[in-house]
Amino acid sequence: MKKFWLVFKHEYLRHVLTKRFIFGILSVPFFVALSIGLGLLSVILSTDKRPVGIIDHSGVLADPVIYPEKRDGAIPFTTFLFFTDAKLAQVALDNREIQGYYVLEPDYLTTGEVSLTAVEASGPGSEGDFAALLRANLLKNQPTELRQRMLEGPEVTIHSVADSRSVSPDNILGLIMPIVAGILFVVAINISGGYLLQAVVEEKENRTMEIVLTSVSTDQLMAGKIMGNLSVGLTQLAIWLAAAVIGTLFYANLQSDAGSVVMIRSYLAVLALTFLPAFVMVSALMAMLGATATEAREAQQISGLFSIPIFMPLWFITSILEHPDSALAVGFSLFPLTSPLTLPVRVAISTVPAWQIGLSLAILVAAAFGAVWLASRAFRLGMLRYGKRLTLRELLRGAA
Amino acid sequence: MPTIEVEQITKRFGQQIAVDHASFTVDPGEIFALLGPNGAGKTTAIRIILDIFKADSGTVTVLGGPMTEEKKDRLGYLPEERGLYQDVQLDRSLVYLATLKGLSAADASRKVDAMLKRFELYDHRKKKIKELSKGMQQKAQLIVTLIHDPELIIIDEPFSALDPVNTQMVKDLLREERDKGKCIVMCTHQMHQVEELADRLVLINEGKVVLYGGLQEIRRSYSGQEVDVHALTDLPAELPGAARVAKHNSGYRIHLEPSVTPQALLQTLVERGVQLEKFEIALPTLDEIFIQVVTTAGSPQ
Numbered sequence: 001m002k003k004f005w006l007v008f009k010h011e012y013l014r015h016v017l018t019k020r021f022i023f024g025i026l027s028v029p030f031f032v033a034l035s036i037g038l039g040l041l042s043v044i045l046s047t048d049k050r051p052v053g054i055i056d057h058s059g060v061l062a063d064p065v066i067y068p069e070k071r072d073g074a075i076p077f078t079t080f081l082f083f084t085d086a087k088l089a090q091v092a093l094d095n096r097e098i099q100g101y102y103v104l105e106p107d108y109l110t111t112g113e114v115s116l117t118a119v120e121a122s123g124p125g126s127e128g129d130f131a132a133l134l135r136a137n138l139l140k141n142q143p144t145e146l147r148q149r150m151l152e153g154p155e156v157t158i159h160s161v162a163d164s165r166s167v168s169p170d171n172i173l174g175l176i177m178p179i180v181a182g183i184l185f186v187v188a189i190n191i192s193g194g195y196l197l198q199a200v201v202e203e204k205e206n207r208t209m210e211i212v213l214t215s216v217s218t219d220q221l222m223a224g225k226i227m228g229n230l231s232v233g234l235t236q237l238a239i240w241l242a243a244a245v246i247g248t249l250f251y252a253n254l255q256s257d258a259g260s261v262v263m264i265r266s267y268l269a270v271l272a273l274t275f276l277p278a279f280v281m282v283s284a285l286m287a288m289l290g291a292t293a294t295e296a297r298e299a300q301q302i303s304g305l306f307s308i309p310i311f312m313p314l315w316f317i318t319s320i321l322e323h324p325d326s327a328l329a330v331g332f333s334l335f336p337l338t339s340p341l342t343l344p345v346r347v348a349i350s351t352v353p354a355w356q357i358g359l360s361l362a363i364l365v366a367a368a369f370g371a372v373w374l375a376s377r378a379f380r381l382g383m384l385r386y387g388k389r390l391t392l393r394e395l396l397r398g399a400a
Numbered sequence: 401m402p403t404i405e406v407e408q409i410t411k412r413f414g415q416q417i418a419v420d421h422a423s424f425t426v427d428p429g430e431i432f433a434l435l436g437p438n439g440a441g442k443t444t445a446i447r448i449i450l451d452i453f454k455a456d457s458g459t460v461t462v463l464g465g466p467m468t469e470e471k472k473d474r475l476g477y478l479p480e481e482r483g484l485y486q487d488v489q490l491d492r493s494l495v496y497l498a499t500l501k502g503l504s505a506a507d508a509s510r511k512v513d514a515m516l517k518r519f520e521l522y523d524h525r526k527k528k529i530k531e532l533s534k535g536m537q538q539k540a541q542l543i544v545t546l547i548h549d550p551e552l553i554i555i556d557e558p559f560s561a562l563d564p565v566n567t568q569m570v571k572d573l574l575r576e577e578r579d580k581g582k583c584i585v586m587c588t589h590q591m592h593q594v595e596e597l598a599d600r601l602v603l604i605n606e607g608k609v610v611l612y613g614g615l616q617e618i619r620r621s622y623s624g625q626e627v628d629v630h631a632l633t634d635l636p637a638e639l640p641g642a643a644r645v646a647k648h649n650s651g652y653r654i655h656l657e658p659s660v661t662p663q664a665l666l667q668t669l670v671e672r673g674v675q676l677e678k679f680e681i682a683l684p685t686l687d688e689i690f691i692q693v694v695t696t697a698g699s700p701q
Contacts, residue, residue: 003500010496014488206483211544214450214477215500217469 003216007224008231015195015232025236029243051079052126053089053101058108064133065140078126080133086117093117102130179317182341184240185275189340190307192233192279193286194300199225200290200379201299222376226283233279267348273361277368278340282306284371291378309337313345324350333360336367401464402427403552403583404449409458410607411444418444420607421458426600428551431574431584433594433601433615437694441607442587443480446554449585450477463552473502476550478541480557480587486530490521493529494543501548508547515543519569534561542570546577553577556587571597591686605694619683622692625656627665630678639672641665653682 015021054061061082081098083089089101100118108114132151139147203209212221285306293299313320313332320329324346332342333352339360346352402425411419419441426432436442447453449460451467463471485493491512498508516522519539524532532540538561545555558574559567574597578584588594594601595615603611611618625643629635630651639645641660646653656665662681669676684692 006496006499014485018487202485206486207479207481208483208485210447210452210479210481211477211497211541212500213452214475215472215497 004220004224004227007216007221008228011195011199011225011228012231015229016235021232021236025239028240032243048099048126049076050097050099051081052130053081053083053092053098054130055083055086055089055101055103057106058104060104060108060134061137065136078129080130090117093119099126179345180244182271182344183314184237184244185271185278186310186341188233188237188240189275189279189282190310191236192230193282193306194303195232196225196229196283197286197290197299197303199229200287201293204290218376218379222287222379226280226287230279230283267344270347270357271344274340274343274364277361277364278336281336281364281368281371282310284368284375288371288375288378291375291381306337309335310340313338313341317345320345321349324352330356334363336364339364402461403463404585405459405461406445406449407459407461409445409448409455409460411441411448411453411455417607419448419455419604422602422604422607422609423458424602424609424612426583426585428583429578429581430599431578431586431597433598434585434587434604435589435591435594435601435611435690436604440604442604443556445604446477446479446556446585446587450475450554473548474550475552475554476501476545476548477553478545478555478558484529484537484540484544487528489525490527490529490532490540491516491525494540494547497544498547501550503548511547512543515547519543535563535566538562539566542573546573550582552583552585554585554587557589558586559588559590559593591690595686603690603693610693611689615686618689619686620681622684622689623681624684625658625660626682627654627656627662628652628678628680628682629654629669629676631669632675632677633673635669635674636672639665640668651678 056062064080064082081092083092083101086101086103089098092098093101096119100116103115103117105111105113105115135151136147139150142150203212216224286303289299289302289306293302316328316332319326320332320342323329329342329346332338333346333356343352343357343360347357404424404426406425407423408421409419409423410417410421422441422445434442434445444453448455449462449467451460460466463474465471484497488496491509494512494516495505495508498512499505503511513522513525516525519542521532521536521539521543524536529537529540542555542558545553553574555574558570562570571593574584574586578599586594586598598615600614601611601618602609613621628648628651635645635652639654641657641664642654643657644655646655654665656662662679666679669679
């Protein structure tokens with residue numbers, strides 16, 4: 001058991017302590033934050049903060065209500081300046097004191113016509129604010145509740161028939177989170193698998209295998225390698241998730257109504273139950289590849305056979321989200337390579353029958369056991385065959 | 401009690417017999433050479449001894465019983481196909497492999513430092529393995545083999561990639577280990593190294609043991625009717641008992657007639673007044689024995 005920990009520690013630290021790993025782990029949240037930051041910065045920088053002029057001949061904006069007086073976000077509500085006639089507004093525009101000016105004609109209420117004069121052909125980017133201002137002032141004499149409803153529109157919440165889960169536009173995170181978390185998990189599985197593949201092939205390539213095998217049992221060696229490399233993937237995942245949570249808290253207020261709590265709980269439970277065997281299955285398959293292939297490059301090429309199906313549900317994600325109970329979605333939930341990404345997403349957005357969850361998990365666990373069996377067999381048969389590939393037939397039939 | 405007892409082991413890979421009813425023992429305090437041409441079954445035999453492969457039949461006893469996980473800490477193995485983690489620092493790699501042999505991290509670290517100094521690698525300890533020369537890597541591998549003070553040392557081609565100075569150092573090291581009572585099994589193709597170091601040997605050809613015993617005993621058993629003579633005076637033109645006399649190095653090699661013993665020839669030379677500087681029964685070199693045995697055994701019947 002002691003040697004298992006030594007192998008575990010060696011496998012874990014040799015990846016985690018490399019510059020490549022640290023760079024890789026930091027680069028994803030860094031580039032995400034950077035691209036969001038740059039996007040926001042460019043919007044802020046490109047926003048013209050000068051006021052916009054209004055000449056009101058219609059009287060709609062006499063004694064105006066400025067609505068909304070303030071709003072959330074990086075871009076403030078446009079400031080409006082009222083001019084008595086167009087000449088004064090034109091002077092202000094010529095002096096670049098204002099972005100442009102709107103003129104409401106006396107018959108605005110009947111025609112709805114408004115003219116805008118601006119330096120740039122595209123006009124100031126404040127049409128929305130001007131329209132909001134007009135609406136607020138047209139409705140200012142209406143009862144508060146009516147005015148509020150007309151200004152804000154309906155807030156639609158979609159309720160699932162079976163339970164209390166709900167997805168509303170405000171709870172969009174509840175919809176995106178399972179997909180994002182699923183992708184992160186699958187990425188972590190692939191990274192771990194990749195490290196494991198590399199670790200096994202490398203020992204064959206650099207001929208360390210025999211020295212190690214005369215020091216530690218194959219079981220302890222394999223277990224240490226699998227757990228060590230899985231932990232590398234989990235470390236990566238934990239750091240990314242932490243970054244995602246911090247990022248989410250920073251940019252949005254997390255909804256904490258009862259529905260989303262129920263959803264997150266059941267989603268997390270299925271996610272955990274799915275990903276544990278998935279992790280073991282993919283790692284064992286990668287270890288098997290490493291043991292059967294003759295060199296790292298060849299093994300990496302073949303590993304696509306496993307990693308492509310794992311990501312395949314993403315190609316059909318729209319269909320899965322729209323029809324979570326379709327034959328395609330159910331099929332993906334049952335096939336062990338596609339279920340890690342499909343099943344948790346389905347559980348998050350719809351009511352999946354218990355038998356499907358049970359069957360899916362059972363198949364996944366069976367596949368994980370099968371993969372470990374194949375991996376240890378491949379390892380024993382293929383570990384000392386330098387330059388000679390182990391065939392599938394030998395793997396299924398041969399004796400160590 | 402022998403350190404290794406191999407009895408009638410056989411191993412097949414498909415239709416091919418890699419080891420065919422091979423038997424031999426290796427004792428503590430000896431350097432035992434395991435010889436044979438390429439593909440003879442030496443490496444397979446070693447892997448069976450080390451329990452990497454299972455024999456189809458026959459038994460192997462190592463350190464008094466079958467191989468166990470605990471016994472792995474008592475043996476050091478330098479395989480022919482060898483290498484170290486290329487992207488890992490030398491000292492870290494050695495400490496890891498030493499801890500796998502049961503040393504504590506502190507002990508491993510201390511011993512690695514001492515060995516690195518002895519092998520003149522201490523200044524390179526922070527380099528990655530791939531940055532070391534082939535000879536340096538070879539020395540690093542020898543450190544891995546010996547760091548945990550094993551009772552049984554199995555080394556395959558220990559002198560490859562070493563310069564003469566380092567070759568001498570490794571030879572001294574192996575003798576030192578033998579004198580401490582360690583059992584050393586050495587696989588090599590360098591017969592002169594075997595002649596210099598080995599106490600006993602086994603020669604395997606096509607999976608079978610074709611030669612087994614003490615080095616000198618084997619050489620004597622292969623010596624023919626030949627003696628090497630260095631004389632201060634010329635040899636007589638007629639020499640009774642000599643079938644043929646040929647110049648050999650700075651002396652003569654005398655091929656005796658079948659019924660004549662070396663003692664009889666010596667007596668004749670003394671009686672004829674030849675002043676002898678050296679009189680030696682000519683023993684064949686291990687190279688010669690190797691070629692003779694392998695070509696005879698390998699030739700069609």
